[in-house]
Amino acid sequence: MAEDGLPIRCVADHSERKLRILGAYMTIFSTGMKNKWSYLNYIDLFAGPGLCYNFKRAREILGSPLLSLNTRDPFTSIHLVEMKERVLNALRKRVLRHSRKDSVYIYEGDCNEEVANLRNNLSIGYDSLDLAFLDPEGFELSFETIRALTKDRKMDLIVNFPTSGIRRNIQKTASRDSSRLDLLVPGWREVYRNPLPTSEAAALAILDHFKKLLEGIGYETIEPADRISIFTSDTKTHLYDLIYASKNKRGKDFWQKVARKALEGSQKTLF
Numbered sequence: 001m002a003e004d005g006l007p008i009r010c011v012a013d014h015s016e017r018k019l020r021i022l023g024a025y026m027t028i029f030s031t032g033m034k035n036k037w038s039y040l041n042y043i044d045l046f047a048g049p050g051l052c053y054n055f056k057r058a059r060e061i062l063g064s065p066l067l068s069l070n071t072r073d074p075f076t077s078i079h080l081v082e083m084k085e086r087v088l089n090a091l092r093k094r095v096l097r098h099s100r101k102d103s104v105y106i107y108e109g110d111c112n113e114e115v116a117n118l119r120n121n122l123s124i125g126y127d128s129l130d131l132a133f134l135d136p137e138g139f140e141l142s143f144e145t146i147r148a149l150t151k152d153r154k155m156d157l158i159v160n161f162p163t164s165g166i167r168r169n170i171q172k173t174a175s176r177d178s179s180r181l182d183l184l185v186p187g188w189r190e191v192y193r194n195p196l197p198t199s200e201a202a203a204l205a206i207l208d209h210f211k212k213l214l215e216g217i218g219y220e221t222i223e224p225a226d227r228i229s230i231f232t233s234d235t236k237t238h239l240y241d242l243i244y245a246s247k248n249k250r251g252k253d254f255w256q257k258v259a260r261k262a263l264e265g266s267q268k269t270l271f
């Protein structure tokens with residue numbers, strides 16, 4: 001339980017680092033873009049309860065939904081999807097206590113099914129820019145959801161890509177006729193068929209293929225600097241990658257500048 005008496009998400013240093021990067025990007029996005037667009041929307045398909053507890057440091061930190069509610073310059077609208085009832089109830093209570101609660105839409109259910117509903121609530125027109133954070137625990141996200149969410153919209157994406165999950169399971173996954181990976185990275189089997197020396201190499205090749213899929217739906221070329229690898233703080237095990245994608249080159253400059261700075265800062269305090 002958190003200090004506010006509601007359920008909290010228990011995390012390690014690497015999640016705090018992820019959230020610092022996200023928070024830094026949200027700040028530059030919401031402040032840097034406020035005079036350029038009439039509508040700035042934030043979308044969080046895997047919202048969680050709103051608050052996290054870093055058990056290594058014994059401290060509470062804001063989860064992605066509350067980070068989006070606490071930017072200096074507000075988002076016009078905030079869209080939060082969560083599937084687990086208990087988590088969703090905690091999230092809803094935390095949102096309702098917030099002064100910006102009226103800007104928030106909450107969706108209960110599987111984000112892969114809620115996406116059409118969510119799209120109906122987004123502002124329409126050319127004068128609107130979106131930021132979406134896609135933060136599954138594993139393989140819960142489908143590429144078709146990303147396609148449906150982003151179609152005909154200017155939407156920056158920060159995707160938590162499960163590199164280590166792929167690395168650990170790739171042989172077993174490849175031996176099955178179908179898996180959740182087919183939904184997250186359609187076509188990955190063609191990449192995997194080429195001889196790859198290690199499971200890590202296979203996971204990275206699949207990640208590259210995922211980047212190409214994003215480029216295929218209108219995103220700018222995703223360069224190595226657009227990807228931030230997240231490691232455990234003690235054993236430096238590669239866990240997952242934050243992949244940034246934008247339909248605009250300037251967004252990429254912001255991400256590279258802000259995210260690297262946030263990463264350096266968190267390396268000083270989280271190691």
Ligand SMILES: C[S@@+](CC[C@H](N)C(=O)[O-])C[C@H]1O[C@@H](n2cnc3c(N)ncnc32)[C@H](O)[C@@H]1O
Nearest residue numbers: 046047048063064082083084110111135136140
């Ligand atoms: C990694 S956590 C999100 C943490 C949150 N983004 C943060 O940083 O505070 C993933 C959350 O997504 C939820 N979830 C899992 N599968 C989902 C799905 N298909 N649709 C919506 N939510 C889902 C889980 O219950 C969990 O709360």
